[in-house]
Amino acid sequence: MPTNPPVMQAVIQDGYGVPERVLRLAETAVPSIGAGDVLVRVRATSVNTPDWATVAGAPYIMRPGIGLRRPRRPVRGSDIAGVVQAVGQHVTGLAPGDEVFGSTGARAGAFAQYAAAPAAQLATKPAGLAFTDAAASVMSGLTALVAVRDVARVSAGTRVLINGASGGVGTMAVQIAKALGAEVTGVCGTGSTELVRSLGADHLIDYTTEDFTQSTQRFDVILDNVLNHPPKTAARVLAPGGTFIPNSLGYTGGLFAGLPRMARAVLMGLGSTTVRLVRPAVNRENLTALRRLLETGQVKVVIAQAYPLDKAAAAVTHMLGHHPGGKIAIEV
Numbered sequence: 001m002p003t004n005p006p007v008m009q010a011v012i013q014d015g016y017g018v019p020e021r022v023l024r025l026a027e028t029a030v031p032s033i034g035a036g037d038v039l040v041r042v043r044a045t046s047v048n049t050p051d052w053a054t055v056a057g058a059p060y061i062m063r064p065g066i067g068l069r070r071p072r073r074p075v076r077g078s079d080i081a082g083v084v085q086a087v088g089q090h091v092t093g094l095a096p097g098d099e100v101f102g103s104t105g106a107r108a109g110a111f112a113q114y115a116a117a118p119a120a121q122l123a124t125k126p127a128g129l130a131f132t133d134a135a136a137s138v139m140s141g142l143t144a145l146v147a148v149r150d151v152a153r154v155s156a157g158t159r160v161l162i163n164g165a166s167g168g169v170g171t172m173a174v175q176i177a178k179a180l181g182a183e184v185t186g187v188c189g190t191g192s193t194e195l196v197r198s199l200g201a202d203h204l205i206d207y208t209t210e211d212f213t214q215s216t217q218r219f220d221v222i223l224d225n226v227l228n229h230p231p232k233t234a235a236r237v238l239a240p241g242g243t244f245i246p247n248s249l250g251y252t253g254g255l256f257a258g259l260p261r262m263a264r265a266v267l268m269g270l271g272s273t274t275v276r277l278v279r280p281a282v283n284r285e286n287l288t289a290l291r292r293l294l295e296t297g298q299v300k301v302v303i304a305q306a307y308p309l310d311k312a313a314a315a316v317t318h319m320l321g322h323h324p325g326g327k328i329a330i331e332v
């Protein structure tokens with residue numbers, strides 16, 4: 001049994017604000033693990049919305065929950081891929097040396113050399129996939145999988161419009177919808193059209209020159225990862241009985257501009273349109289389904305850029321630009 005090192009390098013968050021000001025690489029204690037946990041030697045992680053939102057500390061309303069002046073959990077990141085270092089006494093099916101991918105969940109802590117994760121939120125890493133791709137697939141891939149497969153119930157011929165098709169969630173959703181036989185329309189910016197086409201989208205809408213809400217086409221499903229239009233306006237292009245999936249904290253008009261739009265759509269409804277949110281469950285079953293899609297090559301992870309751990313602040317800043325062109329990864 002390998003001995004756990006007492007200290008490690010991790011990216012510590014000292015306050016809220018600009019990533020370069022509040023994130024720094026430092027030595028800290030290796031996390032301890034509970035009976036159902038696994039200690040993972042992290043090889044890669046990636047940046048997701050909860051990471052940059054917690055770095056920014058916005059909206060203020062969440063601060064009583066996460067820490068008033070600085071986050072109670074000082075290390076960001078939840079996606080992980082790496083090698084099992086140690087397992088808790090109740091963990092079965094995983095052993096030191098196994099290559100895994102998954103999530104640390106709400107405890108975060110992935111921007112570090114070692115992270116503790118519940119065993120139930122880890123699965124064997126997809127064979128032949130780089131740690132970087134495996135880590136970057138987790139939150140975006142599971143969100144896309146649950147949105148497309150379970151919430152939208154996409155099948156052969158379903159007409160799906162994906163707004164924000166070039167982002168972390170969108171690049172995965174386009175490919176998963178195609179794998180399920182859908183006819184996919186991807187909405188993205190000019191610089192991303194070739195990327196989204198290469199992922200298999202049947203039709204493209206460049207939002208800089210065309211407004212998808214004015215389309216004469218009708219769709220069975222809209223997965224809206226941007227919410228730059230009021231849901232009522234977007235839903236006009238849905239076929240009768242269609243499904244609208246609002247999935248963005250939004251940033252057109254400011255950070256978290258999407259929250260009131262999501263709330264209004266869910267609480268007040270959109271006429272005959274079904275409105276459903278995505279709540280992706282991180283569990284072994286969903287990770288295994290994602291692994292299959294990755295191993296068969298039906299889904300590829302688009303890494304826009306990979307940063308080393310000591311450049312984690314730059315990685316978060318990149319995400320805050322809101323045009324990542326795929327996933328932003330951090331290699332450890």
Ligand SMILES: NC(=O)c1ccc[n+]([C@@H]2O[C@H](COP(=O)([O-])OP(=O)(O)OC[C@H]3O[C@@H](n4cnc5c(N)ncnc54)[C@H](OP(=O)(O)O)[C@@H]3O)[C@@H](O)[C@H]2O)c1
Nearest residue numbers: 049143164165166167168169188189192225247248249323
């Ligand atoms: N339900 C969940 O558990 C869950 C999990 C993860 C994420 N999310 C949500 O999913 C959303 C997307 O996340 P992500 O990681 O995919 O984000 P991301 O990687 O930053 O992607 C942003 C997308 O928005 C597009 N975009 C940027 N500015 C735009 C504008 N002015 N008009 C139209 N489109 C614009 C970008 O297109 P171009 O780059 O082509 O311009 C890109 O496709 C987030 O808001 C997040 O809240 C939800």
